[in-house]
Amino acid sequence: MSRRNPIRKALFNRDGNRCTYCQITLSHKTATIDHVKPRSKGGFRKSLSNLVLCCQPCNEAKANKPVSEFGDRLQNAGGKRL
Numbered sequence: 542m543s544r545r546n547p548i549r550k551a552l553f554n555r556d557g558n559r560c561t562y563c564q565i566t567l568s569h570k571t572a573t574i575d576h577v578k579p580r581s582k583g584g585f586r587k588s589l590s591n592l593v594l595c596c597q598p599c600n601e602a603k604a605n606k607p608v609s610e611f612g613d614r615l616q617n618a619g620g621k622r623l
């Protein structure tokens with residue numbers, strides 16, 4: 542990662558350095574980017590509205606499930622509009 546990823550930076554600004562699902566504090570090293578709607582289900586890859594910051598365990602737990610199947614954690618994550 543030699544170049545700064547502007548999407549990642551924008552997500553950090555919007556999501557406030559926290560995992561969207563479990564609210565753990567993230568650093569730039571531990572943060573991962575999750576697709577709210579999986580690409581395999583037609584989610585937009587580069588759309589900020591389809592991307593959230595989350596920690597690696599949550600990302601792996603969610604995998605390719607849509608948020609609705611992953612549980613309601615996202616809806617409890619501060620009322621973000623997604």
Ligand SMILES: [Zn+2]
Pocket residue numbers: 560561562563564565595596597598599600
């Ligand atoms: Zn998490």
